[in-house]
Amino acid sequence: MAALRALRRLGASLAPRCPGPLISPRTGWPQAASARRLGTSALLCSARKFTDKHEWISVENGIGTVGISNFAQEALGDIVYCSLPEIGTKLNKQDEFGALESVKAASELYSPLTGEVTEINTTLADNPGLVNKSCYEDGWLIKMTVDNPSELNELMSEDAYEKFIKSIED
Numbered sequence: 001m002a003a004l005r006a007l008r009r010l011g012a013s014l015a016p017r018c019p020g021p022l023i024s025p026r027t028g029w030p031q032a033a034s035a036r037r038l039g040t041s042a043l044l045c046s047a048r049k050f051t052d053k054h055e056w057i058s059v060e061n062g063i064g065t066v067g068i069s070n071f072a073q074e075a076l077g078d079i080v081y082c083s084l085p086e087i088g089t090k091l092n093k094q095d096e097f098g099a100l101e102s103v104k105a106a107s108e109l110y111s112p113l114t115g116e117v118t119e120i121n122t123t124l125a126d127n128p129g130l131v132n133k134s135c136y137e138d139g140w141l142i143k144m145t146v147d148n149p150s151e152l153n154e155l156m157s158e159d160a161y162e163k164f165i166k167s168i169e170d
Contacts, residue, residue, distance in 0.1 A: 048136070049112065049155035051094075052164065056136070057112040057155070059146055064113060067140040068100070068131065071165050077104040079131045082124040084109075084141060089117045091144065093151055098141070100131065109141065113151045119143040 048058045054072035057064045073079065081101040091097055091111040098109040120142050124130060131139035146152070156164060 048158055049152055050158070050161035050164075051110065051112045051155060053110045055110060055112050057152075059152065062146055063118060064115065064144050064146050065140050066112060066142045066144060067135055068109070069161070070135055072107070073132050073135045073139075076100060076102040076107055076132075078102055079128045082121075082128045082131065082141070084120045084124070085117050087117055087120060091115060091117065093148075100128070111144070112155060113144070114147045115145040116147070117142050117144050 048056050050056050050069060054069045054075075055066055056069055057066050059065075068076075079100050079102045082098065083100075084098045085091070089097065091114065093111060093114045095111045096108050097111050097117070100107050100109065121130075121140050123138070124141070131141075133139065
C-alpha cells in the first residue's frame with residue numbers, strides 16, 4: 001500500500017506541466033502571473049483533471065490530451081493492445097471511444113469531455129506497453145477539441161482523485 005502511494009506521488013511529480021506554474025505548490029493558491037494568463041482564456045492551460053472511470057485530461061490551447069491514470073494502468077497490468085478511434089470522431093462526454101486490453105483484463109475507454117478527436121497516439125499500435133511505462137506522458141491515448149469548457153469543472157482535480165482512489169481502496 002505504501003509503495004502504491006509512493007508511485008502515485010512519483011507519477012504526479014513526473015507529470016508534464018504547463019508552461020509556468022499555475023498553482024503554487026507551497027500554498028495551493030493560483031499565482032499572480034498565472035491568474036493574469038488564465039484571465040484571457042480558461043483553455044490556455046489547465047491542470048490534469050480526472051474522471052471516476054480513471055481517465056485524465058490536460059488541456060492546452062483548447063486541445064485536451066487524454067490518457068488513463070496510474071491507478072488504472074496498475075490495475076490492468078501489462079497492456080498488450082489499444083483500440084483507439086479515428087481522427088475526426090465526435091465524442092460526447094462519457095462516450096466510449098476505445099478499449100485497452102491487458103494480460104489480465106480488458107477495459108473500455110470513456111471520453112472525459114465533449115469534443116472531436118484531433119490526434120491519436122499512433123506509437124501505441126506497436127508499443128501498447130507505453131501506457132504502463134508512461135501513462136501521463138508518452139502513453140497518452142488521444143487529443144481532442146474541448147467543445148464545452150465548463151465540463152472541465154465537473155471533473156476531479158488531482159487531489160480529489162487521490163481521495164477518490166483511497167475511498168475505493170478501503
